[in-house]
Amino acid sequence: AQSVTQLDSQVPVFEEAPVELRCNYSSSVSVYLFWYVQYPNQGLQLLLKYLSGSTLVESINGFEAEFNKSQTSFHLRKPSVHISDTAEYFCAVRLNTGFQKLVFGTGTRLLVSP
Amino acid sequence: NAGVTQTPKFQVLKTGQSMTLQCAQDMNHEYMSWYRQDPGMGLRLIHYSVGAGITDKGEVPNGYNVSRSTTEDFPLRLLSAAPSQTSVYFCASSTRGGASYNEQFFGPGTRLTVL
Numbered sequence: 001a002q003s004v005t006q007l008d009s010q011v012p013v014f015e016e017a018p019v020e021l022r023c024n025y026s027s028s029v030s031v032y033l034f035w036y037v038q039y040p041n042q043g044l045q046l047l048l049k050y051l052s053g054s055t056l057v058e059s060i061n062g063f064e065a066e067f068n069k070s071q072t073s074f075h076l077r078k079p080s081v082h083i084s085d086t087a088e089y090f091c092a093v094r095l096n097t098g099f100q101k102l103v104f105g106t107g108t109r110l111l112v113s114p
Numbered sequence: 115n116a117g118v119t120q121t122p123k124f125q126v127l128k129t130g131q132s133m134t135l136q137c138a139q140d141m142n143h144e145y146m147s148w149y150r151q152d153p154g155m156g157l158r159l160i161h162y163s164v165g166a167g168i169t170d171k172g173e174v175p176n177g178y179n180v181s182r183s184t185t186e187d188f189p190l191r192l193l194s195a196a197p198s199q200t201s202v203y204f205c206a207s208s209t210r211g212g213a214s215y216n217e218q219f220f221g222p223g224t225r226l227t228v229l
Contacts, residue, residue: 009154043118043204043220044157090156101172102218104149104156 002027004091006105013112015083021076021108023065023091033074034092034102035065044090050074061085086112116140118221120205126227127195135190135224137205144210146188147172147218148180150201157204163188164210195228202226 005024013019025031035047048059055067065076074091091105121136139146147162149172159172163182177199179191188207192199205221 004156006156043222044206045220046217049217101159101162102157104158106154106156 002031002093002103004093004103004105006091006108008108009106010109010111013081013110015112015114016080018079019077019081019085019110021089021091021110023074023076023105025072025074025091025093027072027093031093033065033067034094035059035063035074035076036090036092036104038088038090038107040087047076047089081110081112083112083114085110118205118207118219120203120221120224122224123222124225126229127192128229129196131195132191132193133195135192135203135205135226137188137190137221138186139188139205139207139219140186141207141209141219142185143207143219144185145218146182146205146207148178148188148190149204149206150174151204151223152201160190160203197228200226200228 148160149157161180
């Protein structure tokens with residue numbers, strides 16, 4: 001069975017500092033990997049995804065994630081965060097067959113302060 | 115497009131009451147899902163549907179019923195609410211995936227409290 005581990009429940013950082021949110025997954029078969037973001041009192045929005053090809057994927061607002069098959073990781077990074085990045089971030093995995101059943105991690109709350 | 119809409123936004127129930135959470139999408143998506151979000155547990159799949167008339171159980175289906183009579187609507191029914199069902203509920207939809215991924219679009223959520 002698939003599972004996703006986000007070890008950090010909360011990550012506090014100062015504005016303009018770099019940040020890494022960690023995500024590890026377990027699966028015996030090929031998977032697709034995603035990061036979703038949830039701003040306060042809103043639904044989830046897709047931030048970026050890895051399906052195949054280049055192991056480094058980027059979002060339009062400066063986040064990037066790298067798929068590392070040997071370490072079964074998909075960590076999310078940003079070199080310089082803004083106050084507006086304060087949100088909860090969820091890593092998710094799904095099998096690349098059948099219904100798009102997503103398995104989510106428990107989430108990491110990113111708190112950016114001035 | 116309104117995307118995925120959910121009603122109500124907030125609801126308070128007493129133990130044993132029943133209610134239906136509404137979900138609608140106007141993107142002609144085949145797939146629809148219901149998740150619940152609890153602190154420290156992420157999102158867990160309750161039920162899903164791959165098309166009108168077809169539904170299946172997810173990870174935590176007990177206490178919930180669904181039906182899908184139209185492509186647009188996917189209501190979630192609580193037959194006899196329990197305090198353990200206090201949660202935030204999200205509906206999501208996407209096009210048929212096949213061999214490639216199609217983004218799931220989430221609604222704004224319904225915050226349910228069962229006393």
